[in-house]
Amino acid sequence: MRFLYQHWLSPDCRAVRVVCEEKRLDYEVRVEKTWERRPEFLALNPAAEVPVLVEPDGTVVAGALPICEYLEEIAFDADLPLLGTAPAGRAEVRRLVNWFGQKFAREVTTLLLSEKIDKLFMGRGEPDSDAIRAGKKNLGPHLDYIAFLTERRRWLAGEHYSLADIVAATQICCLDYLDDVPWDKYEGARDWYARIKSRPSFRPLLADSIPGLPPPKHYADLDF
């Protein structure tokens, strides 16, 4: 069996789950309390971070992008190349993977998740309202950028659905779980996200419900 060590509201882990679903790869999730720094887990990833994938043959792959690139290499699907096929197109996918996986994460998701969720579950005091305000303010230009791109292309990185869409959508999916996306103000981004939500690969994410923190009603709704 393939094991994915993860957190439920981690966009990085969600991206790996969607890639596995798109490729119809079997896997089992194991929730890892990374802050406990379990020696067995540190042996898998000394960075003490999820996601970590352990393959049936024992191969260990750590980090969202290394895992997604690895899965694309070992389970390439010519009908759905998640990085594209030509070097320039792959570069554009990776640019946007970087944009949403790093820049968006730093400017938006990490601010909101670490204040609202990490502090709640780890008992680290009250959320910092300045950080939450900054995260919410930074979200707008990114949603506009999604609209800008998808007015010019069918998907974020070009005419084909790619890892860029997966990484952007899994960031946004976590924010939407917290009801932090003002969809009515961002129609272009909503149209794109509606197309993502309707993909079978996204269904397991929409079925997630964290004990003590249920999602808002529209979260799993395809017509939101």
Next chain:
Amino acid sequence: MRFLYQHWLSPDCRAVRVVCEEKRLDYEVRVEKTWERRPEFLALNPAAEVPVLVEPDGTVVAGALPICEYLEEIAFDADLPLLGTAPAGRAEVRRLVNWFGQKFAREVTTLLLSEKIDKLFMGRGEPDSDAIRAGKKNLGPHLDYIAFLTERRRWLAGEHYSLADIVAATQICCLDYLDDVPWDKYEGARDWYARIKSRPSFRPLLADSIPGLPPPKHYADLDF
């Protein structure tokens, strides 16, 4: 001609330069004052960040990792595969590229460079001594990790020199330019860095000298 838009003390830009050198690709550097947000540059990379590579055919690639992956694809050298050849090995290279390019950068390089250099050149006030102290303190465990890895393997990610070595060395190279690496306390890491410094691909970096900010004497010395 191939153009690399860059900053001189950017580890990301230096990694791209070393990859070009290893592959003997011609390129010309253009220093981009990203903070001026030149419209022509924003058209190349809306993230307003270096490095950006513009190929002779006009292809634009933005971001260190997308550029390095792109160059590996278009100019693959079977005698020097910078990502390795097997998926598990490539995953290990990418894990360590991530480690040094993201984690190390966040915990060490960005703290020291932004306090010491960005503030100096952009007139943003005095360096924050707490941030500098934190960056210096965080450096030690990373240098120990380099020693740990290279006691068990010839290079960081395995028996072969890889992009992981390039990314780690270009981070450290910038710190060494600021004389922030206490080499006498970290012999293992020094042995590895000495091997990197002796590679012809590293010579252009060791010849860098920023006006008004010359490197320390040992910076270009192969026996340091």
